[in-house]
Amino acid sequence: MVVKNNGKRFVFILLVVTLIALMMGNVCAEDVNGTNVDTITPTKSINVDVNYEYANDNNNVIPDFYIYSGEDKIEYNKELVSSNRFVLTFKDNSSNGYNITALTAGYISQSQIISDSITFNLKANDAYKLGRDVTADADRLLDFKTADDILVVTTAGVTKLNGKSTEDALEAILNYGTKIKYSNVLMLRDTAVNPIDFAFIVKRGNELKAVIYENGSRSYSYLGTISENMTREQWNNYIRSIHGQNAWSFASLANGWIAGVSREVLQEAAFHGHICEGTLGGYSIVKALIKYYPPVQETLTGGGSPADVTSYKILGVPGGSDDDAVLFFLDATIGKTSYVGIDTTATGATENMLGFIRWDAKSLSGDLIIMSFDSKKIKADFKAETGINADAGSLEELKYCTWWINKINKNPEELATFLYEFTNLTEEQYYYLMGTAKSVVHGNVSIAPVESHGLDLKYILSLNLPKATRTVPSGESGLLSDEEMKNIGFEAYNKASAIFKDELNINLGKDNVDLGIFTSAGYVYLNGKETVA
Structure with missing residues (x-):
């Protein structure tokens, strides 16, 4: 192109060429992920x-x-x-x-x-190495690939190793590449300074075999049967081999697992420390309560946050394992002003009694259900059926717990006793039992601060409350399989993943260190079934 002595034309042509170059430079290519x-x-x-x-x-x-x-x-x-x-x-x-x-x-x-x-x-950190090494050794000894199923019980995740968390030991177990499922790894509640213990249990038919590592060691303390069907000599050898305090924990959880107890009971028992009469009794009470007096959304929280809303207020006599069970199963922690535990045995209450208030803040009235499990009667029934005495922490107690579980799986309320079923509990009576740190005033009602009186049976019986009416169970319908439960989890993840990608251009991955997932799954029910899967 020949440019004559026309400066304006030269500048114009230069601008056009520059603009075309810029427009071409703005053409975008797709990267490897399509952005x-x-x-x-x-x-x-x-x-x-x-x-x-x-x-x-x-x-x-x-x-x-x-x-x-x-x-x-x-x-x-x-x-x-x-x-x-x-x-x-x-x-x-x-x-x-x-x-x-x-x-x-x-x-x-x-x-x-x-x-x-x-x-x-x-390079792996210390906790991961420990978890990975004991898992590999357990696989060598127990041959995971030939097992029907695998259970792991461990204090890792709570305890510390060299002053650091041992959560990565759990990561190592799950990463090992076997058929160990997340829902089959039970974390025993413990303190940070307690020993790091692992128990690997394999199921083959009705037989259970375990290898147990204690105090962060890669050498096992015990290798052999952990079944309730073991001989007395085998049981004594097992007890002698375990140096720490978790011998009963491992044995009771393993035998409860093979007996078919629900995953939620296994979770609670790991939280409590073991399966026992109180754990199973509390669960039986909760199942019967929910069946005949199903939960309603209670709105009177005593000044708590919306997250403190619970369906039942619980009155207990501290000291029994059944208290731990109901706190866990009904999400009734003391901090939610949902549990009052006072020694009211002088009023006629017993350690195995539990009171449940189902309160309706709209009508300002509630139901008061008092339940128990009769330990003496149940043990007598067990002996009559099996000829065995159930001694605490013994081989016989393993058989006793299995007997309980079989009863629970068929008819849980058979082992729970409805002692009293009352209705029309008033607001004044409610606060007398539960207590209130602040004055309660609304309308013509004024209630001064009052200390909790808990399961004051003498006071409760003096009220002459009318009998409550049980709900007629409609029966469970639409129970979902484990695979269907898992698919709900997959679907939730896939939807979340799509939203993160579409809205924020963030790719989620299963091992993202900056990804946290919070869920109530595992504690709530869906169509009458627990949701651990």
């Missing part, structure tokens, strides 16, 4: 290999990466190209260079200066 990357800013792609100290984690674990330029965190797209190789793509608009960190649960994070190709060789 648009502006081609004006050059992009950088790097190959990253991540190797783990435990080789088969290459197929099970997806790491996270942090990329920084100085103090600026860089967004990137991640593409998995093989079991442990990734391509990371990001806008290359910094003159300060880049630093990349690879990290995942159970492994010590590593950082490098970015080049075109990077390899990380991640």
Whole structure:
């Protein structure tokens, strides 16, 4: 093109050419995940290999990466190209260079200066190593692949190792690559300074075999049967072999599991420390209560937050395992002003009694149901049927608990006793039993602060309240299988994943270190069935 002595024409042509170049530069290419990357800013792609100290984690674990330029965190797209190789793509608009960190649960994070190709060789932390090593040893001894099912009971997750959390030991167990299910890993509630113990139990038919590691050791304390069908000599050997306090915990949970007790009871028993008469008695009471006096949404919380709303207020006599059971199953913690435990035995109450107030804040009235399980009668029934005396913490008690579980699975209310069923409890009576730290005033009602009186049986019986009417059970319908329950979890995750991707351009992954999931699943019921799966 020949430009004559016309400066304006030259400037115009130059502007047009520049504009065309800019328009062409704004054409976008798609990156590896389908999002648009502006081609004006050059992009950088790097190959990253991540190797783990435990080789088969290459197929099970997806790491996270942090990329920084100085103090600026860089967004990137991640593409998995093989079991442990990734391509990371990001806008290359910094003159300060880049630093990349690879990290995942159970492994010590590593950082490098970015080049075109990077390899990380991640080392496991102490808790992960311990969990992984005992799991591999248990597999060697018990042959997981031939088992019908596997149960793990451990104090890891609560206890500490070298002053640090042992949650990564649980991660190691689940990452091992066997058929150990999340719902079959029970964490015993303990204190941080207590020993780190593991019990691996395999089921083959009706037989149970266990290997137990104590006090953070990789050498087992016990290898052998843990079944209630063991001989007296085997039982004595088992008790002698376990040096810590969890011998009964492991044996009772394992035999409750094989007897078919529900997962929610296993969870509560792990929280409580073991399966026992009180745990099963409390569960039987709760099942019978819910059947005949189903929960309603109570709205009078005594000044608590909306999260403190509970269906029942509970009056108990402290000291029995049944109290732990109802607190767990009915979400009735003291902090929610839902449980009052006072020694009211002088009024005629007993340790195995529990009172339940189902309060209606609209009508300002409630039902008061008092229940119990008769330990002497139930043990007598057990002896009459089996000829066995149930001694606490013994081989005989394992058989006693299995007998309980069989009864619960057929008809739970058979083992619970309705002592009293009252209705028309007034507001004044309600506060006398539950107590209130503040004055209650509304309308013509004025109630002064009053101490809790709990299960004051003498006072309650003096009220001459009318008898409550039981709800006629409609029967359970539409029970979902474990697979259907799992699919609900998958569907929830997939929907959440799509929302994060569509709205925030964030890719969720199962091992994302910055991802937290909060759910009530595992504690609530759906169509009359627990939701642990």
